[in-house]
Amino acid sequence: MVHHAAHAAGQTQGRTHLNHPTQAEIAAAFAADAAALQAAAIEAGRLLFAAECRFFYASQRIDQLPPTGLPELAFAGRSNVGKSSLINALTGHNALARASNQPGRTKQLNFFDLGGRLVLVDMPGYGYAQAAKAVKKDWQGLMFDFLRGRPTLRRVVLLLDARIEIKDSDRAVMDLLDRAAVTFQLVLTKTDGTKPPRLARKQEEVEALARRHPAAHPVVIATSAETGAGIPELRAELAGLAN
Ligand SMILES: Nc1nc2c(ncn2[C@@H]2O[C@H](COP(=O)(O)OP(=O)(O)OP(=O)(O)O)[C@@H](O)[C@H]2O)c(=O)[nH]1
Numbered sequence: 001m002v003h004h005a006a007h008a009a010g011q012t013q014g015r016t017h018l019n020h021p022t023q024a025e026i027a028a029a030f031a032a033d034a035a036a037l038q039a040a041a042i043e044a045g046r047l048l049f050a051a052e053c054r055f056f057y058a059s060q061r062i063d064q065l066p067p068t069g070l071p072e073l074a075f076a077g078r079s080n081v082g083k084s085s086l087i088n089a090l091t092g093h094n095a096l097a098r099a100s101n102q103p104g105r106t107k108q109l110n111f112f113d114l115g116g117r118l119v120l121v122d123m124p125g126y127g128y129a130q131a132a133k134a135v136k137k138d139w140q141g142l143m144f145d146f147l148r149g150r151p152t153l154r155r156v157v158l159l160l161d162a163r164i165e166i167k168d169s170d171r172a173v174m175d176l177l178d179r180a181a182v183t184f185q186l187v188l189t190k191t192d193g194t195k196p197p198r199l200a201r202k203q204e205e206v207e208a209l210a211r212r213h214p215a216a217h218p219v220v221i222a223t224s225a226e227t228g229a230g231i232p233e234l235r236a237e238l239a240g241l242a243n
């Protein structure tokens with residue numbers, strides 16, 4: 001691709017051979033190719049997430065999961081971080097996944113089929129301090145068991161609130177995913193509440209964190225379910241995992 005583009009760049013400048021494009025021509029050719037690839041990925045993401053998305057299964061127990069089939073993506077993170085809202089933003093629905101400002105809204109594993117190509121799993125949150133012990137054991141235990149042992153789970157989208165510090169519970173989940181060798185991708189949520197310089201620092205901090213975790217995907221995406229920021233980029237990234 002780059003070679004062709006550099007060749008074309010050379011030709012437009014009236015050269016007849018392709019051996020000596022200038023540094024600037026090569027850089028321009030790389031940039032043009034990268035932009036074309038990103039545009040294609042964004043379009044693939046848009047198409048995938050424009051497909052019909054339907055809820056098909058809720059699971060409250062690890063021995064009652066739907067049969068495995070399509071590649072699965074699980075949305076994990078602390079209570080209230082915005083998992084259900086992010087699924088709604090990605091799929092362009094207002095209320096496919098139930099979101100609420102009451103932490104601990106999602107209490108089971110909710111499975112959504114996206115166009116027969118990918119399954120999205122909305123998970124209960126962890127780290128909800130006020131949850132009763134028994135409750136924690138129930139839905140948080142279910143979440144951990146699922147993350148550790150699901151063969152079709154292709155990636156965990158691990159959400160971190162851009163406005164607040166990373167917590168010990170987040171670190172514990174990243175360690176667990178490292179140990180289970182389950183790839184996770186860190187996604188910042190609620191970026192509408194953060195000024196650009198602060199958000200840039202946060203993004204760097206989280207990218208550095210990703211570099212320290214063997215199971216972490218290196219790309220960190222900053223999103224807002226409220227404004228739609230980062231949603232096309234996240235769709236593009238996730239479309240690469242679909243059938
Ligand atoms: N400002 C802002 N608020 C958001 C955003 N995304 C979610 N919220 C709010 O955060 C709260 C929690 O959202 P949910 O999507 O229910 O969070 P959750 O992670 O699914 O929560 P649990 O199911 O309880 O673990 C709701 O009041 C949302 O409206 C966002 O991008 N920006």
Ligand SMILES: [Mg+2]
Nearest residue numbers: 083084105106
């Ligand atoms: Mg939820």
